[in-house]
Amino acid sequence: MVEKLNLAILFGGQSGEHEVSLMSATAVINNIDKDKYSIYMIGISKDGKWSLYEGDIENIENGSWESVAKPIVFPADPSFGGFYLLSNPEKIYKVDVVFPVMHGPKAEDGTIQGLFELAKIPYVGSNVVASSSGMDKVISKAIFKSYNLPQCEYKAFLKSDYIEDMDTILNDIESGFNYPVFVKPANLGSSVGISKCYDREELIAGIDEALIYDRKVLVEEFIDGLEIECAILGHNNPEASILGEIIPCNDFYDYEAKYLTGGQSEIVIPAPLPKEKSDTIRSIAIEAYRALDCSGLARVDFFIEKATGNIYLNEVNTIPGFTQISMYSKLWEASGVSYTDLLDRLIMLALERFEEIYG
Ligand SMILES: Nc1ncnc2c1ncn2[C@@H]1O[C@H](COP(=O)(O)OP(=O)(O)O)[C@@H](O)[C@H]1O
Ligand SMILES: [Mg+2]
Structure with missing residues (x-):
């Protein structure tokens, strides 16, 4: 018999797309070929706590996995080759491949990918630089x-520049584009923090909204x-x-x-x-x-x-x-x-x- 690969499926995460990840990971876990892979379901809470979940798959999406999952440590040190329960550092759970089924910052942006590079464990998806x-x-x-x-015309600026001279940035946007414009945080997804703005008042509100999520803002012409x-x-x-x-x-x-x-x-x-x-x-x-x-x-x-x-x-x-x-x-x-x-x-x-x- 061919040995099964130990596959760690990561879900949740610290981004605004935590819930989307729960849906994506549930589908992956339900459909992955269990004859080929032994699955470790590893959840990451919104505040970044890692834990091993061994309960019903149905309880991933509704978030109740979190209360019964066991805290783990996933070291960057490649000599571990996997993770251990916080309650028992003696036993190492070896991982052959990781599938980070997570979206958005600290999930899809090269940060998690960097951990697995350090730990020298193969992972699904793009490497650090492509992800970021x-x-x-x-x-x-x-x-x-x-x-x-x-691609469409766009302008980008930093929060610090905006705070320093808001009028110059607003005037620059208005002289470059007709309304409506799209305002987006540079780093995010699932349309979180994105606004379609029809006038200056909405533009200011849209920039404030985008700045909740990022210090860098992108403004695009509407296509x-x-x-x-x-x-x-x-x-x-x-x-x-x-x-x-x-x-x-x-x-x-x-x-x-x-x-x-x-x-x-x-x-x-x-x-x-x-x-x-x-x-x-x-x-x-x-x-x-x-x-x-x-x-x-x-x-x-x-x-x-x-x-x-x-x-x-x-x-x-x-x-x-x-x-x-x-x-x-x-x-x-x-x-x-x-x-x-x-x-x-x-x-x-x-x-x-x-x-x-x-x-
Ligand atoms: N320049 C644009 N012109 C028209 N629609 C846009 C433009 N930018 C974004 N949108 C709309 O907003 C949605 C989300 O924007 P997108 O850049 O795809 O961000 P996200 O990474 O959150 O998916 C798009 O799917 C589209 O409906
Ligand atoms: Mg999109």
Whole structure:
């Protein structure tokens, strides 16, 4: 019999996307091939406490896992090769591969990835630099610019500059763009902290909101367009899925439209686009993935402007929403890769990258 791999599935985390992670991880745990993997369910609370959860999978999403999970330590020291319970440092739980099914800062942004680099344990998804540059919308835009990838006009500034001279920044935004504009914290996801602002008053409120989450703010021109997404899978030779379209049920695809309105936002797969346009978008998606040096997976999001048909790259999500009904998994399913196979592929890619570095 082939020995099972010890797979640590991480969920929760300290970001505003904690709840989204609980949904994604529940789907992963439910669907992973238990004949191939022994699963450690490791939860991270909102205040950053790590613990091993051994109870019912149903109690992950509702948050009650937290009260019964056992505190653990996951050392950065590679000689451990895993983690131990705080109550019993003698017994090491060896981990062969980690799947951080978490989104947002301190989860998808290279920080956790850095821990597993130090601990010398393979992990699913992008490495430190790709994760952190994918998370930071201002950094990723600068990288995309250097690769001449098409994207909307934008401006970025720091909280300290804004506090010092708010009027100059507001005037600069207003002289560069017509309303509405989008205001975003540089580092986040799931539309948390994002506002569509129709006048100066809303712009100021939007900046204040974004500054709750980050010291760096991004302002973008509004693209009146279709929202198109492409799933990428692979390491050195990544593949692009067919495309999907999001039809948000709100004014834009905000947090409520993504998660709270009971699925009233629509997903259309395949996106109804001419083949040539789809192929162009898929190749830009691969270029963007390579530009950031992503690995494993990413969902690359676009707008197609209604009036012109122009393509704009919006963002690269290195750990996209990962439930069975999330766009990422559905795009692969429609491209012929089942959810369970997708999980296998991602774990194999994690091992492949590790082997490439240390083999
Ligand atoms: N420049 C823009 N023009 C039009 N809509 C936008 C623009 N930027 C963001 N949006 C809307 O806001 C949503 C969230 O923005 P996005 O940059 O994707 O942030 P997140 O990382 O939180 O998903 C998008 O899915 C889209 O509906
Ligand atoms: Mg997005």
